[in-house]
Amino acid sequence: MSSVKTYLYISDAKINMFYEQLASSDVHKIGAEYGVDVKLFKWVGHRETETLITQQAKLQRVLEFLRTSKEVGIPSHPLRYFSGALTMSWGVPVGNSPLTAVIFTSVTANDVILLAGSISHIVGHPKVSTEFLSPSYLAGLYEVFRDNIDSSSLNAPVQDANQQLFWEVVALARKFNGVRQNVEFVAKTHMYGTFEGGSSSMNVLIGSPIYVAEA
Secondary structure, eight states: OOOOOOEEEEOHHHHHHHHHHHTSTTHHHHHHHHTOOGGGOTTTTOGGGOTTOOHHHHHHHHHHHHHHHTOEEBTTBOOSEEEEEEEEEEEOOOOSSOSOEEEEEEEOSSEEEEEEEEGGGBTTOOOOSSOTTOSOHHHHHHHHHHHHSOGGGGGOOOSSHHHHHHHHHHHHHHHOOOEEEEEEEEEEEEEEEEEEETTEEEEEEEEEEEEEEEO
């Protein structure tokens, strides 16, 4: 019997959007896109019988589908999504803009991982009217950088736009002083690559979490 998870973050927006596709008559279309035989799941395509389904039940069904699709990688080899269990610092970065973002960061000698999403999806947090990272994830992320990194660092002499973004992720993750906690997560991959930082290089992974729970 699996233990009950203590969730820190659940993205209602991602879960509801994905679940609605799985519960619709178009489920075979998303099954084909992800390479999944939807006949393996008795619950797909039956929205009308699911009026009492809980959000956590929706989450488990979405995760079951994703893991069957083999589209979930790991931080060192992310696919369309990635999952892991790490010690991360997390919280709300304090800047000049309205506090709408929450971030989870992991920094080692060779790797930086940054997960960012809406503060509304922190479990138990009141909903806010402005959703972070909408309509553009990376544009929303840049707003967090602008408010939390010294302005001179935003003009760092890097090779291209991707290197600039990776530099900012590294700078924010190193600076951020959140609550350190062992967590597990599944996240959508947004960018993954290598930051060439002078004499050393670092792997940088940027994602938006579907869920984060205590590990």
